Amino acid sequence: MGRLINLRHLDIRGTCISWNIPPTEKQVADSPTFLFNKVCRGCICRDCDSLPALGQLPSLKHLSVSGMHRILQLTQEFYGSDLPKSLPFLATLRISGCPKLGDGQVAMFGIHLSLIHQNFMSLQKLRISDMTNLVELPSELCGLTNLGELRISNCASLEIIRIQDGIDTLEVERCGNLEALTTAKGIHLKFLQSMKISGCENLTSFPQKLAAPSLKYLWVYNCQKLKALPDFMHELLPSLRNLWISNCPELESFPDGGLPFNKDILDISTCENLIKGREEWGLQRLPYLRCFRIYGSDETSILDETWKLPSTIQIITIECLPHLKTLSVKALEGFKSLEVLEIKHRPQLQSLPAEGLQGLTSLATLEIEDCGQLKSLPEVGLPSSLSVLKISSFPQFQSLPENGLPTSLCRVEINDCALLTSRLQNKKDED
Numbered sequence: 001m002g003r004l005i006n007l008r009h010l011d012i013r014g015t016c017i018s019w020n021i022p023p024t025e026k027q028v029a030d031s032p033t034f035l036f037n038k039v040c041r042g043c044i045c046r047d048c049d050s051l052p053a054l055g056q057l058p059s060l061k062h063l064s065v066s067g068m069h070r071i072l073q074l075t076q077e078f079y080g081s082d083l084p085k086s087l088p089f090l091a092t093l094r095i096s097g098c099p100k101l102g103d104g105q106v107a108m109f110g111i112h113l114s115l116i117h118q119n120f121m122s123l124q125k126l127r128i129s130d131m132t133n134l135v136e137l138p139s140e141l142c143g144l145t146n147l148g149e150l151r152i153s154n155c156a157s158l159e160i161i162r163i164q165d166g167i168d169t170l171e172v173e174r175c176g177n178l179e180a181l182t183t184a185k186g187i188h189l190k191f192l193q194s195m196k197i198s199g200c201e202n203l204t205s206f207p208q209k210l211a212a213p214s215l216k217y218l219w220v221y222n223c224q225k226l227k228a229l230p231d232f233m234h235e236l237l238p239s240l241r242n243l244w245i246s247n248c249p250e251l252e253s254f255p256d257g258g259l260p261f262n263k264d265i266l267d268i269s270t271c272e273n274l275i276k277g278r279e280e281w282g283l284q285r286l287p288y289l290r291c292f293r294i295y296g297s298d299e300t301s302i303l304d305e306t307w308k309l310p311s312t313i314q315i316i317t318i319e320c321l322p323h324l325k326t327l328s329v330k331a332l333e334g335f336k337s338l339e340v341l342e343i344k345h346r347p348q349l350q351s352l353p354a355e356g357l358q359g360l361t362s363l364a365t366l367e368i369e370d371c372g373q374l375k376s377l378p379e380v381g382l383p384s385s386l387s388v389l390k391i392s393s394f395p396q397f398q399s400l401p402e403n404g405l406p407t408s409l410c411r412v413e414i415n416d417c418a419l420l421t422s423r424l425q426n427k428k429d430e431d
Helices: 025-030 113-119 139-143 272-276 354-358 418-430
Strands: 009-013 062-066 092-096 125-129 149-153 160-162 169-173 180-182 194-198 217-221 242-246 265-269 291-295 315-319 340-344 365-369 388-392 411-415
Parallel strands (some): 062 092, 149 169, 160 180, 194 217, 242 265, 291 315, 315 340
16 A cells, blocks of 8 residues: 555545455556545455555545444554554544443544654544544644544543644534533634534533633533533623524523623523523623524513513514414514514414514515414414515414405415315405
């Protein structure tokens, strides 16, 4: 393999190749981007316990190793004879489904710590998945100054992640034993722009002072024991625009000081304790909040004065509130800038307020879906600004307003409304 000096992409997956049988000269000549899995497509053999001397491929930029269940570590044989110069241009490293790789404390994914700086200084993207023995990422990763993207998933034993400066994208998914995210004291994660934490059932908190001045996107999903978001978000995360929180039942409030001033999107799903404290959210102080979505709650009222939404909001989505029977006129008052209103999966909803809808003078799109008890729209009440109307999944829906729909409408969609469709068809036949 050492002769493939221009090889840039290598993908090794669950292969039965014996490494002392190299590919033929013709295969190399015909395929400048040679992939091992192409040669071995359909061969799923987990018995290989070593990799070839990939360190002898100086131009290699992308390396993916997956499904190698017997590999314990990347040894001297992997790096080749010229160890300090191995893999100088490697930009992407992906390791998946190698459960024994990284067993013990002396190696990172089987790579001895003393070799990390020498061999991976060009590494930009690191993706790790399905490594059951991985307990902790070593601090030596901090020496990889070009590493910008770190994605970790399905690492059941992983307990702690130290977030290093230089990372711009961090994703951690389905690491059920993860207890802590940490940063070095006083460090500012000045490059971090996106963070996604999902399916980490034992995670209880973020770093006390997560200073990430460039962070724009934060997703937190399915973290059942999470009790708090990062402290002082309004000061330490000044660029945060989009925040999605879902299924975090222990989360009761936003941090002291409220949310960052520049927030654009707020999406809260199945966080009952957090919703109960909504009067303390202080959303009215967020003049740039454009989109608000609430999903999954036992609340019987929505958008009333306790929510304190800013009047400048443009998009509201209300979804999966099983006990909500109506929207009050007050609930819709004051939203002069509202352009899109979506109401979905509310089986008890029986009516919409005519007066409240008329007050939405900027409303362009109204979408109503799966509200089983709703039988009709208000006779007078759809605003003259409306251009798109979508109605779907209404078994009881029987009629449109007798006085007709607004002439401003450019698009009307009616789907899965059997009674209404039948009546409209009969009316058409009569005409």
